[in-house]
Amino acid sequence: MLVKPGNSYCGEHANQEPCLPNDDSSNWAALRVPCPLDGKHTVLKSKLATHLTKCAAQPTKRPDYCQEGINIPQPRTETTIDKPLTIGGIEDERLMAVIGKVERVYVQTVHGKITTKILCHEALTEELTQSFYGPSVLKHLKQNASLLGLLEKSNLLQDDSIFVEFGSGRGLLTYWLTQAVPNANKCDFILVDRASHRHKFDNKLREKKEFSIERIRTDIQDLCLPNVPAIQSSDKGVVGVSKHLCGAATDLTLRACQQLEQGRLKGLMIALCCHHRCVWNLFAGCSYLQDLGFLAEEFSLLCGLTSWAICGSGKPRNTKDKEVNVSEGVSDLPDVNPFDCRYDRLELPRERREFIGLKVKRIFDIARANYVTKTLGLKAELFFYCHPDISPENLEKMKSVIFLAFFCGIALSLASVQPKPKDETVCSMCRLVMALLTDAISNPENEQDVIDFVYSLCPIVMPNNTVECEYMISTYGDDLLHFIVDMELSAEDICTTLTACP
Ligand SMILES: C[S@@+](CC[C@H](N)C(=O)[O-])C[C@H]1O[C@@H](n2cnc3c(N)ncnc32)[C@H](O)[C@@H]1O
Ligand SMILES: [Zn+2]
Ligand SMILES: [Zn+2]
Incomplete structure (x- = not known):
């Protein structure tokens, strides 16, 4: 706004001018009142009503499907954590006791329960043969191909479905979903992400105007799924999908799905990642962990242990970060590990730490799968769905231990339908x-x-x-x-x- 000659402030802030006796401008200023929507600017009292209809500080009405914190559970009062435990902050004895518990629980609950299903889908067969793609693009394509293969095997790639991609990023999975379902124009596709991404794959699809595609920018913690227009206005079955849904976002997604009326959710497939970003108050598998003997205060320590799975490679930091960024989020371990002496003393060499980290991740996954079976009415299964990058180091691991070979990702695939009989x-x-x-x-x-x-x-x-x-x-x-x-x-x-x- 322009400043009137002789004044120090613009019209909007004119009531802040110093008041001089018999000065016109001060009388003029006295006619102004602070805007009730934002006290930092003022308006002429006589024009207040009109101003309120167009003031820039007007609260933007959030759509009905965004309700603050709707997927955040009530804090667990019985387990308030005064001081979360960290690897660096606890005594050796306590650390080793928790590791012992992890080893026992792993054998008891996880070992032998996760099968490997590295599949492909014909929608991507041609794309995967393109010679101009580099290893990173190919890796993502193969992951998507395997996830689509899993969806198909679970009879979840069907017409008249609403697909919701949680934490969609640029929406590559949805893009391939539209190519993989029998008739994409009979389905709805919804992408949810709290961040705004450039070069989104769904833009290409929207330009064609062939399918119903909606992108929702919100934190999943605020997502009221039944109020999303496509879901509200039809009775099509809902299928949730996600590739690399970081830490707590998976738990928020499970709670968002719980809001749907019974029978509406046909299936859910989540490729899990970033276990170090899980949070006790949001984590869906708390009761399961507690039943296994873990304490609430140990949860932050367990999250810390999961980063051993992706950081103990012994590679230089730059290489390590690149890999971690792609599929598992970023870790903050320094180049020289200050705990090295401690780990020598405790006989926790890098390889063993890596195993421990992987075991904690799988315990978290099983705990969530258990929650899904109990609360969403779906049969939950865990699959290793892709290979890690093939490097000499990984090949070595593949030869010695099968389960370590697939640590790059794991899909939580949940289907309410029986798998097809074997061919x-x-x-x-x-x-x-x-x-x-x-x-x-x-x-x-x-x-x-x-x-x-x-x-x-x-x-x-x-x-x-x-x-x-x-x-x-x-x-x-x-x-x-x-x-x-x-x-x-x-x-x-x-x-x-x-x-x-x-
Ligand atoms: C690791 S990226 C994966 C992106 C994409 N699915 C892919 O495979 O390339 C995780 C995505 O989830 C989104 N995300 C994480 N937490 C979220 C939350 N609480 N609510 C909404 N989006 C979230 C991030 O913004 C990011 O785009
Ligand atoms: Zn105003
Ligand atoms: Zn992640």
């Missing part, structure tokens, strides 16, 4: 290819040669079905090598373990 063709093909492979592997120069060799068998073994044969090798190839090398399994055992056969 006989896939099973017999699996057995045939495995038998040939077991022979070929007796003296391999390297693993890739063996895989290439098996690919070359497809036209001979399956002349009428080479595409499916190759698809199966690309899906199961890496897995089966490690089973064969490490466990000396038969072709039959391998196919059962890989779930290709009943």
Whole structure:
């Protein structure tokens, strides 16, 4: 606003002018009152009513689907935590006692309960063969392909569905969902993220105006799912999806889904990440952890232990950060670990710490899966759904311990429908290819040669079905090598373990 000649303030702030006797401007200032919406500026008293209708400080009405803190549970008064425990702040003895508890609980509740399902979806088959993609893009595409494969296997890629992507980022998963469902124009797609992202994939789709796509910018803690217009205005089934939903956002999402009326939620698939960002008051698996003997005050310590899983690689920090940023969030460990002497004393070398971190993550996942089964009326299952980056170091780990090989991600896939019966063709093909492979592997120069060799068998073994044969090798190839090398399994055992056969 302009400042009147001779005045120090603009009209809006004119009542702050010093009052001079018989001065016109002070009389003028006296006619102004502070705006009731924002006392930092003033308005002419006579124009107040009109001003209030257009004042910039007017509160913007939030849509009905945003209700502050609706998914934040009541604080657990019985477990108020005075001083959260941290790795650096507790005595050695207490640290080792909690680690002991983690080891016991892991064997008791997790070991052998998580299966590996690295799948693919035909919507991405062509994209995955594009030679111009670098390893990082390919990695994300493969993750999306596997997640879509899991959705398909759970009968969740169906018309007349509303797909909600939580923590959607740029919306790549939704983009591929629109390509993977039978008729995207019969579905609705909703993307939820609290941040504003540039170069969103849904922009491309919206331009085409073929599908119903809505992006909601809100924190999931405020999301009132039943009030989202597409959900409110129809009775289509809702399917929740997410790839890399950080820490507490997963718990908030579970609570958001709980608001839907019974039977409305058809399925939920969440690829979990950033366990170090979980929060006790939001965590969905608290009762489960407490039943297993963990104390509320130990939760922050457990979160700290999960960062051992992604930070103990021993690689230089730059490389480490790059990887962590992609799928697991950022860690703040310094280059030189000040706890190294302590870890030597406690016999906690890097490898062991990594295992402990992974075990805590899986305990958290099982605790949440348990919550889902109890509260959402869905059968919850956990799957390892993708490989880590193939680097010499990871290959080493894959050979020694199967479960460590897939630590880059884990999907929490929940479906209310029964999986399809096993396909006989896939099973017999699996057995045939495995038998040939077991022979070929007796003296391999390297693993890739063996895989290439098996690919070359497809036209001979399956002349009428080479595409499916190759698809199966690309899906199961890496897995089966490690089973064969490490466990000396038969072709039959391998196919059962890989779930290709009943
Ligand atoms: C690790 S990124 C994953 C992005 C994307 N799904 C992908 O796979 O590339 C996590 C995303 O979740 C969003 N997010 C995290 N916590 C959230 C919350 N409480 N409410 C809404 N969005 C959240 C972040 O803004 C970010 O875009
Ligand atoms: Zn105003
Ligand atoms: Zn994350």
